[in-house]
Amino acid sequence: MAHDLPTPDRPLKIGTRGSPLALWQAHEVRRCLMVVFDLPEAAFEVVVIKVTGDQILDKALKDIGGKGLFTREIEEALLDGGIDIAVHSMKDMPTVQPEGLVLDCYLARADVRDAFVSETVERLVDLPQGAVVGSSSLRRRAQLRLRRPDLHLVEFRGNVQTRMKKLADGVAVATFLAMAGLNRLGLAHVAKSAIDPEEMLPAVAQGAIGVERRVWLIYLCPLDDSTW
Numbered sequence: 001m002a003h004d005l006p007t008p009d010r011p012l013k014i015g016t017r018g019s020p021l022a023l024w025q026a027h028e029v030r031r032c033l034m035v036v037f038d039l040p041e042a043a044f045e046v047v048v049i050k051v052t053g054d055q056i057l058d059k060a061l062k063d064i065g066g067k068g069l070f071t072r073e074i075e076e077a078l079l080d081g082g083i084d085i086a087v088h089s090m091k092d093m094p095t096v097q098p099e100g101l102v103l104d105c106y107l108a109r110a111d112v113r114d115a116f117v118s119e120t121v122e123r124l125v126d127l128p129q130g131a132v133v134g135s136s137s138l139r140r141r142a143q144l145r146l147r148r149p150d151l152h153l154v155e156f157r158g159n160v161q162t163r164m165k166k167l168a169d170g171v172a173v174a175t176f177l178a179m180a181g182l183n184r185l186g187l188a189h190v191a192k193s194a195i196d197p198e199e200m201l202p203a204v205a206q207g208a209i210g211v212e213r214r215v216w217l218i219y220l221c222p223l224d225d226s227t228w
Helices: 020-037 066-070 072-080 138-147 160-168 179-184
Strands: 012-016 044-048 085-089 101-106 114-118 132-134 152-154 174-178 193-195 209-214
Touching: 012 020, 012 072, 020 044, 020 085, 020 160, 020 179, 020 209, 072 085, 072 101, 072 209, 114 160, 114 179, 132 160, 138 152, 160 174, 174 179
Parallel strands: 012 044, 012 085, 132 152, 132 174
Antiparallel strands: 085 209, 101 209, 114 174, 114 193
């Protein structure tokens, strides 16, 4: 069990994916730790780890391994000691964690809703007959097929910026993103509308950020819950 707080000479290494949203989340965790422990930014190092899910964008997740593709390499680095903690979007986390790791710290949950994103259509209900809609989420695709079996659904992988470019290129007329992610990136204006959960059920843990650690890595200090 570790009791020493990090210093600029021995910074706490925070592992994360490299997308703009993932980096925002890692920096937000760093900010919270700086406030809670009264530490300088130099006492933390954000370590970007390339994950399979961000490198293979031309296949559906279900065909190449599922949600673990966004976490496996980060968790391996955590187990190997290459990083000290890992920051994740909780909706991307598999239901089973590797032995020796634990998720027991979460930031305050943000907007749980999905965002309807399109350059030409205002709302989900306004999609024309047979419209091409991009989504890689089995959850979203299943709900769309139930409500609108006429829609033509295509795979739509990538981060926020990649998906927006695909819309601009005409790959699809609409797609869906998480409102929480758009808000965090200052891109709330990208959403034509936020979809009511009764119209499209959000992912489990959508809008929540989790911090994963090794079971023996615990910093002992009373925390002010309002910071998180």
